Amino acid sequence: MGFWKKAILDTLIFIAIAGFFPSMFHVSSLWMAFVAAVVVGLLNRFVKPIIVLLSLPITALTFGLFYVVINAFMLELASWALKPDFAFSSFGATLVTAIIISVVNMIVSDHFIE
Known part of the structure; x- marks a missing residue:
């Protein structure tokens, strides 16, 4: 999936999660959700490979489950950069959001995008 298609899909996911779980996740607008999706995409492209490489032993020990924590950390970095317009209530909320985004993507x- 291309960068912009994924950014648009992530934007829709952010808006949906913020609507379904308003107490754990806040997005101030559709524009901010798109900006957050682009920031997360850039973090995933440039920062995530370094973190994945550094955390390879623990990822192997947990049979890949630590990769979800890395995804949540990328979301947390984006949240830190875009506060208060894009924020999570806790790291647990970030983990839930990372799992939802991974499953939907x-x-x-x-099934839908070639």
Whole structure:
């Protein structure tokens, strides 16, 4: 999936999660959700490979489950950069959001987008 398609999909996911779980996740506007999706995409492209490489032993020990924590950390970095317009209530909320984003991206990528 291309960068812009993924950014638009992540924007929609951010808006949906903020609507369904307003006490754990806040996005101030549709524009801010798009900016956050672009920031997360850039972090995933440039920072995430370094963190994945550094955390390879623990990722192997947890059979890949630590990768979800890395995804949540990328969301937390974006939240830190875009506060107060894009914020999570806790790291647990960030983990839940990372899991939802991963599952939705997997479903959409496999079934709907070539």
